[in-house]
Amino acid sequence: MIDAQVQPMPDGAVLYDAAAFGAAPQAACFEPAAAAAAWPRGGRGGVALVDTPAGRGVLRHYRRGGLAARFSADRYLWLGLERTRAFREFRLLMHLRAAGLAVPAPLAARVQREGLRYRADLVTGLIADARTLAETIHDGRADGDLAARIGQAIARLHGAGCWHADLNAHNVLIDATGTVWLIDFDRGRLRAPALGWQQQNLARLHRSLEKIGARRQSAAFDARFWHPLLAAYHAGLAGAATTRGLR
Known part of the structure; x- marks a missing residue:
């Protein structure tokens, strides 16, 4: 505490x-x-x-x-x-x-x-023994399982009503245990859940992945990584909404 x-x-x-x-x-x-x-x-x-x-x-x-x-x-x-x-x-x-x-x-x-x-x-x-998502992609270690865990982490963030001002591949960390961490919350704030700002966060992350050359590294990157991330994100967000509705 x-x-x-x-x-x-x-x-x-x-x-x-x-x-x-x-x-x-x-x-x-x-x-x-x-x-x-x-x-x-x-x-x-x-x-x-x-x-x-x-x-x-x-x-x-x-x-x-x-x-x-x-x-x-x-x-x-x-x-x-x-x-x-x-x-x-x-x-x-x-x-x-x-x-x-x-x-x-x-x-x-x-x-x-x-x-x-x-x-x-x-x-x-300090988050010990952690690498950024950008570094992980560069090393060829990004797979569907990691994508799903990242999607779930972002869903939890959005489910808590938090808008991240700069969600990008350098502000997502993966530690030695495989836990996904989100960092750098400068200018971030709590907002009422809304599809608009949530999709803007995801779009910013996707642009950063393109900027670091994720698609150039693998022509199937969207199908192998981005789509599993989105699927896990939407499943997690729906689950959070259901949980809130049951309270």
């Missing part, structure tokens, strides 16, 4: 899991210079591994993309502490973990305010 606590700071605040940390995390937990190793996987600008009192974690500094990055690489408009990207992602991960979903454990979020703007960082628990 996550025990979320907020520790005010002169220039902002830290939101952290007191059950994992005990006391509020030190600044070193959020400093790339103190990172255990660079780890260019997922997120803008990559992430880094850090050693924390709660174990090894993944540190991500929030960075802008697109045209907005030309004006400010990592500053966001201040609209209140609970509306910062780091706090919102921490809270969303808490909710999803409580619902039993395989998502990273939120360990600590830091917000540093600078007048009407802020910078932010997030540390989540």
